[in-house]
Amino acid sequence: MPEIRQNLVTREWVIISTDRAKRPDVYIESHKKTTSQLSPPHDERCPFCVGNEELDLEVARIPLIGDWQTRVVLNRYPALSPEGEVIRTMSGVVRKISGVGQHEVLVEHPIHNTTLSLMSVQDIARVLTMCYDRGWAIRKDIRIEQIIYFKNHGERAGASLKHPHSQIIGLPVVPHSIRRRIDEMRRFFDDTGQCVMCSMLDKELNERKRIVSESEHFVAFVLYAAPTPFHTWIVPRQHNVSYLYSSPQELNDLAGIVRDVLRRLYFGLNDPDYNLIIRTAPVKELSNDYMHWYATVVPRLSRTAGFELGSGMFINPALPEESAEYLRTVKI
């Protein structure tokens, strides 16, 4: 019989096909050309390639002198306007806020056809450090309430440009899905006196059925109630409310485990499209005992349909325990 499992952090239910689950290897994208097979190392039409830098948009680069290795530019077509005040309007059933915010693009590497899974730990650490630096810089803008750090890899994940890049968006509101997670974490803390994420981590480390990879400071595991195949969380072992409180040692260690998890996907499933998201506390709520930041890796192997839209529930045809075992045993 299928199992309906609940994710205690999101309170979302998911139907797991426990007895008719598809084998993990059916998800191998065998016909897909990988990122490095699809494009050349340099593309002169690419706005992120060396020689095409839009210097008027640049806000940060590493290193400051000489050839850049990672840089951040303002999005030429931002989702939100960088100028203007936050104006709230509430009248009857009409509610709106002026669309101000920050929208930055983090160009991860000078080479056009590489990808995080093929980069070195140092390359990824530089990207993560840049996210950290930009997070603190964007946080100074008092209009910003929430920063979203994310990466779209491949078309199914929403990437429109091939050059390896991530995005950072500063929002003037805390989005509902984040507020809901905070409410659930607080509810669990009020009920038990414990952080839900620390508790989940303890359970995963005791059972060891869904762990994909471990490092000194982080644990990566396929979610017990994974809504989609191979849906993985990377969680700091130490209770920590915000990504912005990570130490340089933790960021280096995170680079290693992010690389490890992404390489397991790259070599195990042939470079699947995926989203990588850092889920962290609202920038003005950096002090509490119940929030615990984490990173999510979501391979885009299945499509959502009417049932998901109609119910908000997912049907996961892959058994999380088998997905984790498969990723654990991939040769990287």
Ligand SMILES: [Zn+2]
């Ligand atoms: Zn490029």
Ligand SMILES: [Zn+2]
């Ligand atoms: Zn915790």
